[in-house]
Amino acid sequence: MFKEKIQYPCQWHYRIIGNDKKELNEAALEILDKEFITTPCKESKSGKYHSINIEVLINNQQERDEIFTKLRKDPRIYYVL
Template structure:
């Protein structure tokens, strides 16, 4: 029986910067989410509408941007996740 090397699954992934990063953003009002993302993103990005919940209450969008460091990636995540119009960021 072969043993798989699981060491690559342990710890933090090795990410080289700058890199393209995608944030999955969930909220109730698509227009307000779009405005929030526009306010937060420090430079050009793409924003794509994805799914709506089965009852239509929630919508998800994917924002993609090139981040220059772990710190910048975390700062954007923090700003997105604490914005009042955004319910969740993945």
């Protein structure tokens, strides 16, 4: 299978989903120890679920994976894309 080669450093985007926009932003602030940009994204029709996009400069594959793992383990975040 073909695996796309990523050129580092690069801007990487994560989308995190949870039930509270404020908590999602707080989680991002606590987890990321570098500059990043967040932008609000979709909200479910019922308003129960919210998502935000995070854009951050990633230096290598290991850093990318570490951030993903930290985001995934946070109880305020239900999904990481």
